[in-house]
């Protein structure tokens with residue numbers, strides 16, 4: 692795979708945001724975000740509704756150009772480049788709502804994702820090995836699968852792009868805890884393969900056990916960043932009013 696070999700930039704964090712300000716229309720919603728995700732790490736991006744988690748994802752993926760600040764990918768300044776270009780550099784995002792095509796089968800969804808970088812056969816093999824359930828359901832319409840199965844399909848599609856960076860937004864939404872754990876096991880395995888993972892979750896306690904590092908956002912600012920245990924302590928004293 693393209694990203695498994697060590698590269699000269701490998702010592703630099705894969706994602707590095709500094710001083711990011713970004714607006715939706717006239718309204719600034721990110722007020723100077725600093726955040727790094729090393730290779731092979733899972734960083735949890737936490738915070739209540741409207742904190743700015745999805746907006747951070749959009750900035751990293753190139754969908755929303757920042758008003759100021761810099762974005763580095765593997766040490767290279769990529770501030771202001773488009774989503775197509777970030778995708779080419781190995782940034783892959785699974786948006787809120789998963790982004791699978793409900794009226795296509797599992798196989799067709801994989802086929803759409805395969806693009807020119809990976810052949811369909813290879814992609815199917817990788818997908819069905821990692822998620823045997825998808826193999827059993829290859830001809831089923833994605834929209835008729837369970838939430839967990841759809842999330843697995845979304846991940847399988849993302850892996851088809853051979854990503855260096857995975858941006859996962861509210862992965863646990865609508866899933867039973869036991870299914871979240873299965874999906875998280877896959878995330879942990881992907882991180883172990885060297886992929887840098889930024890995981891936005893509103894429900895901190897779900898994401899913290901998986902994370903190597905956690906960043907707590909509120910009102911478009913980083914209010915705490917550190918080891919998951921520290922952030923958990925911070926959460927129970929302030930954010931949750933505990």
Ligand SMILES: Nc1ncnc2c1ncn2[C@@H]1O[C@H](COP(=O)(O)OP(=O)(O)OP(=O)(O)O)[C@@H](O)[C@H]1O
Pocket residue numbers: 715716720738739740741742743744745746747893
């Ligand atoms: N397209 C948009 N146009 C205008 N304002 C927006 C847009 N998208 C987000 N916002 C605003 O930006 C702020 C941050 O939103 P964002 O979606 O990043 O929060 P979030 O942390 O992902 O929240 P949630 O947990 O609900 O997904 C909110 O105040 C939101 O209303």
Ligand SMILES: [Mg+2]
Pocket residue numbers: 744745746787860861
């Ligand atoms: Mg969001």
